Amino acid sequence: MSDRVMWFDGACVPWEDARVHVWDELALRGANVFEGITAFWDAGQGCHQVLAGDAHLDRLFDSARLADIPAPMTRAEVRGALGTVAARLSGVDVYLRPTFYARYGRSSLAPDSAGAMYIGGFPFRPTTPPAVRAIVSGHRRFGGPxxxxxxxxxxxxxxxxxxxxxxxxxxxxxxxxxxxxxVAEADGAAVLLVRDGSVTTPSVDSGVLDSITKRIVLDLARRLGYRVDERPVPRDELYQARVVLAGTLLGLRSVDSVDGKTGGDDAAAATVCALADGYARLCRGEHPLAPDYLAPLR
Ligand SMILES: Cc1ncc(COP(=O)(O)O)c(C=O)c1O
Incomplete structure (x- = not known):
């Protein structure tokens, strides 16, 4: 694929030249933390507008601290590198995936500890499947330390x-x-339940990633006058509400059925439409909340 861009070891390189050693901690113990970030092309400004860039950078550095992976660069340097990748993809919306990884050292206290970064970037062209069916997994997710x-x-x-x-x-x-x-989360997305004029989502103590898209959607919901509730969510509620998934790659995706059952009434469906419309307008800079979330990426 020729429209993929790779930033590796300080510069953009051909995709196939970004290589690590099998004995790097990245490969040996899966020592990496990453972000998925979208930036939307703004033809008027001639640059990309990154969505919630500060929140993504906060989470990248927080993830590195939690996983004890040495941050290889400063925040300003990461932002600069993201801009370099995005600039190679001007004219289209982009998805950027910065990754911090441990090259050497079983912890950041090891004398030879060294971190590094790469960023993959490519055009962002979300697709919507004709039907969205979900099941509840037979596996449970247990968080480690x-x-x-x-x-x-x-x-x-x-x-x-x-x-x-x-x-x-x-x-x-x-x-x-x-x-x-x-309820915890979905494959690559947070779970939101829309019912009776409220939007409910599993609280962070449910063992979920604190989704940035979810935070934006909750903000939109409050602005539209809906009640927002973050709390532990029993499984049964999945069948009584309209389920919506929220994630950087998916955007907002309404789920037609969970385990073959469809929950939520026409009012819930209308709420989902209003939130999806607000989110789409926000990404394009056409929503009153857009200045809170978009910033030029240069
Ligand atoms: C497990 C998981 N939960 C939630 C999300 C959504 O997070 P965000 O909205 O920050 O992309 C993702 C997306 O990467 C994810 O992988």
């Missing part, structure tokens, strides 16, 4: 099992429960 708050490569190993279930069941998404049997 690093926990779900770190967006770490290691924690995504579980997702191989969820992806297998997804394919075996012929559905678009898998939702999973935490060790207490409460």
């Amino acid at each position: 690093i926990g779900a708050q770190a967006k770490s490569g290691g924690s995504y190993l579980d997702f191989r099992l969820f992806e297998r279930e997804r394919i075996e069941h012929g559905v678009e998404h898998v939702l999973f429960l935490n060790d207490r049997g409460h």
Whole structure:
């Protein structure tokens, strides 16, 4: 694919030239943390507008601290490198995936400890499947000492099992429960439940990544006058509400059925439409909340 851009060791390089050694901590123990960031092309300004860039950089550095991976660069340097990648993809919306990884050292206290960064970037062209069916996974997700708050490569190993279930069941998404049997999150997205004029989402103590897209959607919901509730969510509520997934890559995606059951009434469906419309306008800079979330990436 020629429109993929790779930043590696200080500069953009041909995609196939970004190589690490099999004995690097990245490969040996999966020592990496990363972010998925979108930036939307602004033809008027002639640059990309990054969505919630500060929140993503905060989370990248927080993840590195939680997973004890030495941050290889300053925040300003990471931002500069993101701008370099985006500039190679001018004229289109982009998805940027900065990754910090440990090259050497089993912890950052090791004398030879060294971190590094790469960023993959490519055009962002979200697709919407004609039907969105989800199942609840038969596996539960248990957080280790690093926990779900770190967006770490290691924690995504579980997702191989969820992806297998997804394919075996012929559905678009898998939702999973935490060790207490409460709703946690989905494959690459936060879970939101829309019902009776309220938007409910599992609280962060449910063992979920604190989704940045979810935070934006909750902001939109409050502005539209909906009640917002973050709390432990029992599984049964998935069948009584309209379920919506929120994530950087997915945007906002309404789920038609969970385990074959459709919850939520016409009012819930209308709320989902209003939120999706608000989110789309915000990404384009056409919503009153847009200045809170968009910033030029140069
Ligand atoms: C497990 C998981 N939960 C939630 C999300 C959504 O997070 P965000 O909205 O910050 O992209 C993602 C997306 O990467 C994810 O992988």
